[in-house]
Amino acid sequence: MRVKDIGEQKLLEKIKSFCPKSLIGDDGAVLSIDPLQKIVVTTDILVDRVHFSDTTTPPSAVGWRSISANLSDLAAMGATPVAITIGLAIPKELPVEWIESLYSGINILLNKYNIPIIGGDVCYSPTKIISITAIGKVYPNHVIKRSIAKPNQVILVTGHHGMSKAGLELLSNSHLKKYLEKEIQLKFINAHQYPEPRLDVLPYLKDIMKTHKVAGMDSSDGLADAIIQICEMSGVGAEIEQSKIPMIDKLSKYISREEALEWVLYGGEDFELVLCLPEEIAFKLLHKLGKDAHIIGRIIKEKSITLLKENSECLFLKTSGGFQHFS
Amino acid sequence: MRVKDIGEQKLLEKIKSFCPKSLIGDDGAVLSIDPLQKIVVTTDILVDRVHFSDTTTPPSAVGWRSISANLSDLAAMGATPVAITIGLAIPKELPVEWIESLYSGINILLNKYNIPIIGGDVCYSPTKIISITAIGKVYPNHVIKRSIAKPNQVILVTGHHGMSKAGLELLSNSHLKKYLEKEIQLKFINAHQYPEPRLDVLPYLKDIMKTHKVAGMDSSDGLADAIIQICEMSGVGAEIEQSKIPMIDKLSKYISREEALEWVLYGGEDFELVLCLPEEIAFKLLHKLGKDAHIIGRIIKEKSITLLKENSECLFLKTSGGFQHFS
CATH class of the missing domain: 3.90.650.10 (PurM-like C-terminal domain)
Structure with missing residues (x-):
């Protein structure tokens, strides 16, 4: 099955089924953070044939690396991950299995560190692009x-x-x-x-x-x-x-x-x-x-x-x- | 001047010069939020020729609309904006003026609501894509x-x-x-x-x-x-x-x-x-x-x-x- 067979409107629902730990509710997600901690935010974009390629990275690895890059940015600031959002831009002709495999890689890391997905967007695009924003928390003296x-x-x-x-x-x-x-x-x-x-x-x-x-x-x-x-x-x-x-x-x-x-x-x-x-x-x-x-x-x-x-x-x-x- | 003339590594610096209210520091940005408030996060991706087009939206309008869409998502949850991150994927051949104009639209709205840019990423891509994540705050009984x-x-x-x-x-x-x-x-x-x-x-x-x-x-x-x-x-x-x-x-x-x-x-x-x-x-x-x-x-x-x-x-x-x- 290809992405276009699901239709853009139902795609986000389908994607949610790939990430059981998603907190994307029908009313958005709200987070609480220890008031003594600061919030740190980092964003990374991965573009097909620029940052990854089907010949060197299977979709599960693309998902893993996209999360890993953001978690590494948080670690580099001394921050512990709290939540992430995932934006996907994908071609209509992409097999849905590609997305499922992408999320299998994403899920392993998110489960390991117990990080919820609290927001997301998906849309058609001629180029495959994954845009991740990770939110972290850190006590001021640990930055x-x-x-x-x-x-x-x-x-x-x-x-x-x-x-x-x-x-x-x-x-x-x-x-x-x-x-x-x-x-x-x-x-x-x-x-x-x-x-x-x-x-x-x-x-x-x-x-x-x-x-x-x-x-x-x-x-x-x-x-x-x-x-x-x-x-x-x-x-x-x-x-x-x-x-x-x-x-x-x-x-x-x-x-x-x-x-x-x-x-x-x-x-x-x-x-x-x-x-x-x-x-x-x-x-x-x-x-x-x-x-x-x-x-x-x-x-x-x-x-x-x-x-x-x-x-x-x-x-x-x-x-x-x-x-x-x-x- | 085209994007490729600046080089990918210096591009983020150039972009920072377009957004004087950016808080993207050399050490990342940290935020503090009233502990009684919840944090709300929303993400939107805009793709060239899918969500905007050079024939109907000048780059300043693309910037404005991309911010407006996210702020509208926050308003829809009853949340006040705290900060945003901007991810840009752009072709090497894109004139730098296009990005400057994009940010002129972005800046008007961010200045109006006093919202800092606290993170960003920019990379080459065959397709122009703008990915925005907005962070908002809301008291639980105002959701x-x-x-x-x-x-x-x-x-x-x-x-x-x-x-x-x-x-x-x-x-x-x-x-x-x-x-x-x-x-x-x-x-x-x-x-x-x-x-x-x-x-x-x-x-x-x-x-x-x-x-x-x-x-x-x-x-x-x-x-x-x-x-x-x-x-x-x-x-x-x-x-x-x-x-x-x-x-x-x-x-x-x-x-x-x-x-x-x-x-x-x-x-x-x-x-x-x-x-x-x-x-x-x-x-x-x-x-x-x-x-x-x-x-x-x-x-x-x-x-x-x-x-x-x-x-x-x-x-x-x-x-x-x-x-x-x-x-």
Whole structure:
């Protein structure tokens, strides 16, 4: 069955049947939030053939990623998700199964974090577009800001960067497939299609933030981008040690070290957190997060952002035009 | 200059320069709401050539209407706007002036109601799409619901329905232009391009709602649709008297009475309010709203929705498939 067979007016009803946890009532939804908490709102648009493609992302992954991107934005501000709204613009000829599959991906994440859908809209459009707005809550002293990094703080990153890019490369061309075990391939592809927002880090930060402010953001636009943005907004610089950045072992056998570093720094879409905090506090956090986090560098007073390579070479991390390259 | 000349990364910065009241900070925006109030959220997507067209709506009108539609949704729930987020998906070839003009329309309404933009996203897309999420606040006893209309309540409508449809017809074909004075033409076209959400009615309702609950919704999908939805959700019916529905005098000279009635009932996009409340309370409200409101019928226990015509004929108001027709 295609979307046009249901008719635009009945489409929202049909979609509601795909999301049992929807709170979209006949009279709208109302929310109550602890008056001591602030409300944080974030919006993301995903466009077919710009942000996703049928060749690399099944509809369930499109749904998952669209939610994950917004939850990552909330995590980056230290906020816990409260509710989301979903706007869908879809072609008349789209099979209804595509939407059902989209919501299957959406539902897994929403159920995991117990987030209701409190509003939505659906309409015909020549291009498939998913527009998500996520509402979060945060106590004022738990807000993570990009603009408050201070010299001598260390830079702690969660997870492994470049995984999503590796997954995309595997899906886009078969060159790598020849060398990698099936299990490793699936790990990369999963990182690209079903990335986890790092809301799990927030409880650890709350303890820290009783006494210390934490600067940071997520790395959805790439690790280098996150470092550059934090530095620019805080009026500081950074020194990153290449040897401290976790690289993907399995990959470095098959692509050059330079290419691997490029994927890690500029690949994007990893939805990890990049945090700046005092060294002794960072070590405590590192202890709690285990192998899943690394201290990769330090905030400095001078406004340059440099990458100290293993051969003692020193490179500038750059933003050049639309895309960032190191040279 | 075209959008692609700025580059996707710098586009959001450029857009921020078009909306001086934006609160989109480098660290996101946080909101505080009176703890006694509930939060209401509404989302709307507007798609080029589906909801607007360059031939009938200049970009400033597209911006205005996209905000107005969301504010009307809030008004329909009895909620006062707190903040909005704007997601834009736009073609690379779009002139930047189009976006600037879009925001000029958006800004007039946001300034009028003092509403900050607290989040946004912009990305490339083959189709122009505007996705708006509006956040409102409402005290629990001021919530207007569709589902609580009761037999013997009267149906009060604000404004004049069919105006937006008349404006669209004037813009789409020149047939009507021959007969109508320039001033009247502009009035209709203005109703189509720059409709006002009926937030002005809310202060009057607050007084009433100290003692009485009010059922209702907005008429953005047409007057007939609003009546049908309220009745279906409240498990009641309605009797509408055609003679009580305000018709557009200037028009009825040039189109048939039947066609004029069709525009009024099914034209849509008027963003007026359709309210159900006890007769004596409705008269008080009518007194306050003056010529701008009319009592057009009554809620009945039987689940039929009938239109009593002037010649004593009785017709059923129907929803048929995607579009509603009376017969």
